[in-house]
Amino acid sequence: MYGRRIFLEFVLLIFLPLVFAILIPFAYKYVKGIHTGWFVLLVPLLLFGYYLSFIPLTMDGGHAISEIKWIPSLGITFTSYIDGLSLLFTLLITGIGSLVVLYSIFYMDKHKEDLGSFYVYLLLFMTAMLGVVQSDNTMTLYLFWELTSISSFLLIGYWYTRDRSRFGALKSMMITVFGGLMMLGGFILLSMMGDSFSIRELIAQAPELVNQPYFTLALVLILLGAFTKSAQFPFYIWLPDAMEAPTPVSAYLHSATMVKAGIYLVARFTPIFGTSSTWIWLVTGIGLLTLFWGSFFAVKQTDLKAILAFSTVSQLGLIMSLLGAGAISYHTTDAMFAFATYAAIFHLINHATFKGGLFMIAGIIDHETGTRDIRKLGGLMSLMPLSFTVALIGSLSMAGLPPFNGFLSKEMFLDSMVALQHFELFQFDTWGILFPIIAWIASVFTFTYSLYFVLKTFLGKGKVDLLPKRPHEAPIGMLLSPLVLASLVLVIFFIPNLVGKWIIKPAVMAVQPTLYASPSDIKIHVSAWHGFDSVALWLTVAIVITGTLLYLTIPKWQPLYRLQPAKLSLNEAYDALMRLGEKGMNRLSRVYMTGRLRTYLLYMFAFLSVTVIAVLFMKDAFMIDMNSFAAISLYGVLNAVILLLSVGFVVFSRSRLAAIIALGGVGYSVALFFVIFKAPDLALTQLVIETVSVALFLLAFKHLPALNTHGETTKNKVVNLIISLSVGVMVTLVALSSHSQKLIPSISQYYKDTVATEAGGGNIVNVILVDYRGFDTLFEIAVLAIAGIAVLGMIRLRVSSRKETTDENK
């Protein structure tokens, strides 16, 4: 359904930032006069402008597809699929991206910072993020997904000389990559079930997929990916540590875009998984838990950015829970749940606007006062009036007060949560009452930390003289982006339905394509005033009252946080896990990797005999066919006795010389066996080889230490005895069984028949060696040659290295 002709393969635009990133180092190196950011700014602005042109298309429920084949044989393509949902995220990425780049131009110092790397990482991230939200192919979606993890890792660790930066970067990498890999597993399961990598095709097959055996597993794996990326409980712990990144990065990645990749994933896969109760319970439940947890712990923080990080965690939980509740609309016609999806998308936009602004303000405060510690700040209102205004607007919107956009989405959120308790499927009627209660408590804390954030910083007496820098208002360029975002906060409050018509309704339709034929079917009209009979209104009033009370009494109840022992925190659990990974695994490998050859031989032989004997018995392969045995000759018996005696002598001998001689005895009796069994060539070779090797043993004899027991204990001896016995038994059993079960006749008759005619020889053994299977011989003499050269090399090199060390000593 193309609304208009698209003249460009717009999937290529995804790679525009990446291509531009190649040019950045040159711009940074050769154009010293101009801040590199100005060049970078072009990219998101251009993209934003271009993507705006898709709005009319998606408004009518249309979508656009552009595709380049990457690995066609595997069905992996770069497909850019733009519908309402993708477009919303694309506009967020490019729009907030432009503002963040603008902000960073004033934030990042031209002379002190390595801007080249910074903007390369940032553009890399932009491509990755555009790829995530536009990909229709799960494999390329995964590719871009990991690219966001990597670029985020680079950005968090941007000030790589700081320990905390490196720790935070590593932590976020570990957690998000863990989730990414789980998600890849889920994608693979999905593509196995649906036989396609394309998300659209998978959505089309959604009704059949539900009954597949791995459906729930795929669901959980994909949710793990979404939860780790979107910092849901208990994976949120990387986000507060990621605040070591430069503030523009925190504003961009860790509030507006990357952390919403998980939200995007959940929304995108709702048409596939949404009908499942597991999905609804997990997404709603974890979302609410995260909402509560994040808002509760935000008040504990003293760092401005940490407060915002926890607030982000909590708001992401809110959006997540709304998406979960929205999926209920597959089961009921209650309009309230269609409402929930709408609210989720709405709040997503609102959160991006006010949180982006707040982060930038936190950055400005840090930049202008030299600290982000809320305990040191205060009384900045008159010094930084513009920042204060923006911060106030952002905070009140976050708290959910009119006339700011947060109010509208918060009202819708409360309405949805209240509606949840009336839902009658999946035991929601028993547990449903918990949802509005938790939501309400979390909202109270949200209100409290919003006040805490803005009032503690800007009001009060303050200790302006004690601050590291003399605070003053930030340059206007730096304030420009937060001002734009703050005005958006206001504007959206007054025109929510326009935003709804242009952006939200198409997105809702993309999340629940089966429910609506076109975006205009979504009959939702957002209004700030519902009348006095609205439940949400009274809940909000209660939130404001309780929240204000809580804020005023913070010093009284803050000690409550100390009740939680530090040892029991999730961060501690993560650290313990990492310690376990490093030290525990180290210890484990030290236990079995003793470095002693004896131990390894023990493992190998024990494993060999146990597995072979077990297989023999399991397959019932053991048998002895007495009939196939030849008659035993007297010479054979005598020779066997000699052989056994020699072997016994080798094993029990206490002198090395005696052992060597006994070994020679073994060799000669084997040669005798060859004579008895009519193998003259073998007998000859064995005889000579045995002589040469005994001579070599004797040659090396004077260099060898005395034969000692190497500290063998009785226990060792017993273990050795058992292992060697079992290996002996195993080999004997295998030899007997395989001898008794010959499946195919030997090929030796062919050799006998053709040796004179085909090969012109009489000695079959020799003809086989040099003619029929001369290849083997060729490489055996190569082995011999290598052995000779190796001995020569070993002895010569040892001598020369000894000489070198003595030279050094002189």
Place this chain on the structure above:
Amino acid sequence: MKTNDVILQTTTKVVFFIIFLFSIHIFFAGHYTPGGGFVGGLLTTGAIVLLLLAFDLKTVQLALPFNFTVVTAIGLLLALGTAAGAIVFDVPFFTHAFDYFELPLFGKTSLHTAMLFDSGVYLVVVGSAITIIQSIGGDD
């Protein structure tokens, strides 16, 4: 250091050639009767070891002025060359050719390219075995 091993050395001078001739015989007879390049090579090695026992390392090196690593290399080349030579005649690698000839003194005899390959084996065995023994024996 060495005592006067007149008997040993004299016997060696005789026995060496007997062993050597026997090893040559074994080598050539290999295609029809037990023997071949490997055993032949080892027996030659045995003869040289006998020399080494009776005389010392330097004397033997003077008597047999070969570099045995080069001998090994020649043997490998000979074996590989024989095998590769088949390609020239547009037959698969390692195809041997033979025919019967009426030679003076020997009578009807077959000449076989496998013999060339076997001489490669022989040289490699002698070369590497002596290399090993010389380098271990020459090390203090």
